[in-house]
Amino acid sequence: MAIEAPEAADDRGSWARAPRWSSRRLPWRHLPLVVLLAGYLSARVRILTGYTLFTAPDTRSYAPRPGEVPIDTLSFTGHAPRPWGVPLLYALVGSDSARVALQWTISTLAWCLLAGACWARLRSLPARILAVTALLCLALSRSVYSWDHALLSESLSISLGIAALALLTIWVTTRSRVALGALALVAFWWTFTRQDVLPYLLLLVVVLAGHAVLRRYRWHALLATVVLLGALGWQAAIVPVVDHSYRSWGSGLSLSEATFVYRLRFQVLNNPQVKAAYQEEFGMPGCAGAEQVAAGSTWSMGPFIEAYRDCPALRAWAAREQGSVGYRYARAHPSEYTEQVLSVLPISLAGTEGRYAAAVPGVPAVPEKLFFPDRHRVLPQASLVFLMALGVGLLARAFKRARWLAAAGAVVALASTASAVAGMMYSAGEYTRFGIQEAVLLRVGLVILAAATVEAVLAWLADRVAALRRRGHATATAAPATTDRPPTDGDPGEAGDAPTGSGPLPGDGDRQPVGADGGPASGDPEGIRTAAHPLQTI
Incomplete structure (x- = not known):
C-alpha cells in the first residue's frame, strides 16, 4: 500500500x-x-x-x-x-x-x-x-x-x-x-x-x-x-x-437557440402564469401556432419548432433574451421559480x-x-x-x-x-x-x-475504549502507600520509637512497578510502546 x-x-x-x-x-x-x-x-x-x-x-x-x-x-x-x-x-x-x-x-x-x-x-x-x-x-x-x-x-x-x-x-x-x-x-x-x-x-x-x-x-x-x-x-x-x-x-437551429426552444415548450408556453410574466414583463411576442402545440400533452417537438420558425418576432426576441431571461424571471418571481424547481428537481x-x-x-x-x-x-x-x-x-x-x-x-x-x-x-x-x-x-x-x-x-x-483501558490500567497498578504487617521484635513500634511513615520497604527500590497483566505499569515508556491499539483487532 x-x-x-x-x-x-x-x-x-x-x-x-x-x-x-x-x-x-x-x-x-x-x-x-x-x-x-x-x-x-x-x-x-x-x-x-x-x-x-x-x-x-x-x-x-x-x-x-x-x-x-x-x-x-x-x-x-x-x-x-x-x-x-x-x-x-x-x-x-x-x-x-x-x-x-x-x-x-x-x-x-x-x-x-x-x-x-x-x-x-x-x-x-x-x-x-x-x-x-x-x-x-x-x-x-x-x-x-x-x-x-x-x-x-x-x-x-x-x-x-x-x-x-x-x-x-x-x-x-x-x-x-x-x-x-x-x-x-x-x-x-x-x-x-x-x-x-x-x-x-x-x-x-x-x-x-x-x-x-x-x-x-x-x-x-x-x-x-x-x-x-x-x-x-x-x-x-x-x-x-x-x-x-x-x-x-437536426433542426438547423444553433445550440443555444435549440435549448431555449425546449424551455419555451416545456417551461414557459405550457404554463399560463409563466407565459403571462414573460409576455408582460419581458416583452415576449405571442405565437399562436407554438402556443397551440405547447398546450398539448404530447412531446411534439417537431411541430413546435416549425411553428416557432413561422414567428419571426418570437425568434428575434429569443435571440436577444435567451441568455438572461431565465435568471431575470427567477429574481422577479422567486416563489414561482422555487415551486417550479421543486417540481422538476426530483425528476432530474x-x-x-x-x-x-x-x-x-x-x-x-x-x-x-x-x-x-x-x-x-x-x-x-x-x-x-x-x-x-x-x-x-x-x-x-x-x-x-x-x-x-x-x-x-x-x-x-x-x-x-x-x-x-x-x-x-x-x-x-x-x-x-x-x-x-x-x-x-x-x-x-x-x-x-x-x-x-x-x-x-x-x-x-476507539478513543473512549482506550481511555477506559488506561484508566483501569492506572488504577490496577497503583502501589499502596503503607503495608500492614504484624509487629516483630525488631519493629520500631515495639521499642517505642516513632512509627514508620510512607518510606519504601527494604528492597522495594530494586523492584519495578508491575501492572495488572504482569507487564510494566502505566507511565513506563516501555509499557506505552507495547500497548495495543483498540482498532488493531478490526
Missing part, C-alpha cells in the same frame, strides 16, 4: 497513527476488497455480453451513422456540433460495438479506481466495506450502467467524473506525481465532454490551487492548475463556434427510470431500487441521508478525523444539487437525461460522506 505524505495524514488523528503491525502481517487484510471487485467485474462482463445498443437522434452529432448524410463530428476548433471529447473517442474505432466496448472499459476502470481509492483512504474495515459495497452497487444500477451501451455523451462524462474524483483522492493521500498527472489528463478530457461539467471543474481548480498555496508539493499542484485553466480557456474559446456549428444537423435527480437504454438480463435490479427510488422520495431521502451523516459526523468530529472524505462527500453532494438547479435556467425537456451526471455524483457524495461518518464514529468509540 502506498505511504501517505505527512500532511495528508493529519486529518486522521492520533488513533490512525498507532502501530498497525498486526494487520500488516495478515495477507488477507484486503481480501474483502478483492471479493467485492471480483463480484463487480463478473456483473460487468455480463453487461458487456448481454447489452442492447441504444442510439438516439443526437447520436449522429457524435459519430457518423450509416445510411445518413455525413457531417463533420470531430473538430478541435469547434467546427462540429459537439465539443471534441466524445467524438474523439468514437473516432478511434469504426464500429458501434467497439465504441460500446471502449465506454464499458473506461467506466469499469473508473469505478474500480474510486472503490480502491476509498478503501486506501479509510482505515476501519466497516467503513471500507460500506464505501466499496455502496459504490459498486451504485455502478451496477440500471440508471448508471445502461449509458455504457448508449452512443451519447453521458457514459464518458460520468466515467471521467468518477475517475477524476478517484485520482484526486489518491493524490491527496499519496502525493503521487503519476496520480496528479493522470488527474490532469482525465480532467482535461472531461472538460470537452459536456458544458455542464463546468461547476465540477471549477471546484477541482479551487482544490488544486489551494494545495498549491497552502500545502507542500506546490509546484506540481500549480502545474496541474495551469493545465486545467488552459482547458477551460480552450473550451470557452470554441463554445461560440460549436454553438453555430450545431446548425449543421431520479435517474433515467428505463427511458433510454434497456436493462441487461441477469443483472440484479436491487441496486436500482436502492439508489434510485420513486421520484417523489428522492429529495426527502437524499436530504435525510445528508443531514444525518453530516450531523453525526460533526458530533464525532468527522471533519477532523476523516477530514478529506467528509469534506469531499459533502461538497460533491451540494455541488451536484446546485448544478442541477442552475441547469434548469437554461435547459428543459429530457430532465432525466440532462441531470443524470448530477444524479450519479450526488449519490457518490452521499456514500463518501456516510463512510467518513462511520470512520469518525468508530474512531470516537
Whole structure:
C-alpha cells in the first residue's frame, strides 16, 4: 500500500497513527476488497455480453451513422456540433460495438479506481466495506450502467467524473506525481465532454490551487492548475463556434437557440402564469401556432419548432433574451421559480427510470431500487441521508478525523444539487437525461460522506475504549502507600520509637512497578510502546 505524505495524514488523528503491525502481517487484510471487485467485474462482463445498443437522434452529432448524410463530428476548433471529447473517442474505432466496448472499459476502470481509492483512504474495515459495497452497487444500477451501451455523451462524462474524483483522492493521500498527472489528463478530457461539467471543474481548480498555496508539493499542484485553466480557456474559446456549428444537423437551429426552444415548450408556453410574466414583463411576442402545440400533452417537438420558425418576432426576441431571461424571471418571481424547481428537481435527480437504454438480463435490479427510488422520495431521502451523516459526523468530529472524505462527500453532494438547479435556467425537456451526471455524483457524495461518518464514529468509540483501558490500567497498578504487617521484635513500634511513615520497604527500590497483566505499569515508556491499539483487532 502506498505511504501517505505527512500532511495528508493529519486529518486522521492520533488513533490512525498507532502501530498497525498486526494487520500488516495478515495477507488477507484486503481480501474483502478483492471479493467485492471480483463480484463487480463478473456483473460487468455480463453487461458487456448481454447489452442492447441504444442510439438516439443526437447520436449522429457524435459519430457518423450509416445510411445518413455525413457531417463533420470531430473538430478541435469547434467546427462540429459537439465539443471534441466524445467524438474523439468514437473516432478511434469504426464500429458501434467497439465504441460500446471502449465506454464499458473506461467506466469499469473508473469505478474500480474510486472503490480502491476509498478503501486506501479509510482505515476501519466497516467503513471500507460500506464505501466499496455502496459504490459498486451504485455502478451496477440500471440508471448508471445502461449509458455504457448508449452512443451519447453521458457514459464518458460520468466515467471521467468518477475517475477524476478517484485520482484526486489518491493524490491527496499519496502525493503521487503519476496520480496528479493522470488527474490532469482525465480532467482535461472531461472538460470537452459536456458544458455542464463546468461547476465540477471549477471546484477541482479551487482544490488544486489551494494545495498549491497552502500545502507542500506546490509546484506540481500549480502545474496541474495551469493545465486545467488552459482547458477551460480552450473550451470557452470554441463554445461560440460549436454553438453555430450545431446548425449543421437536426433542426438547423444553433445550440443555444435549440435549448431555449425546449424551455419555451416545456417551461414557459405550457404554463399560463409563466407565459403571462414573460409576455408582460419581458416583452415576449405571442405565437399562436407554438402556443397551440405547447398546450398539448404530447412531446411534439417537431411541430413546435416549425411553428416557432413561422414567428419571426418570437425568434428575434429569443435571440436577444435567451441568455438572461431565465435568471431575470427567477429574481422577479422567486416563489414561482422555487415551486417550479421543486417540481422538476426530483425528476432530474431520479435517474433515467428505463427511458433510454434497456436493462441487461441477469443483472440484479436491487441496486436500482436502492439508489434510485420513486421520484417523489428522492429529495426527502437524499436530504435525510445528508443531514444525518453530516450531523453525526460533526458530533464525532468527522471533519477532523476523516477530514478529506467528509469534506469531499459533502461538497460533491451540494455541488451536484446546485448544478442541477442552475441547469434548469437554461435547459428543459429530457430532465432525466440532462441531470443524470448530477444524479450519479450526488449519490457518490452521499456514500463518501456516510463512510467518513462511520470512520469518525468508530474512531470516537476507539478513543473512549482506550481511555477506559488506561484508566483501569492506572488504577490496577497503583502501589499502596503503607503495608500492614504484624509487629516483630525488631519493629520500631515495639521499642517505642516513632512509627514508620510512607518510606519504601527494604528492597522495594530494586523492584519495578508491575501492572495488572504482569507487564510494566502505566507511565513506563516501555509499557506505552507495547500497548495495543483498540482498532488493531478490526
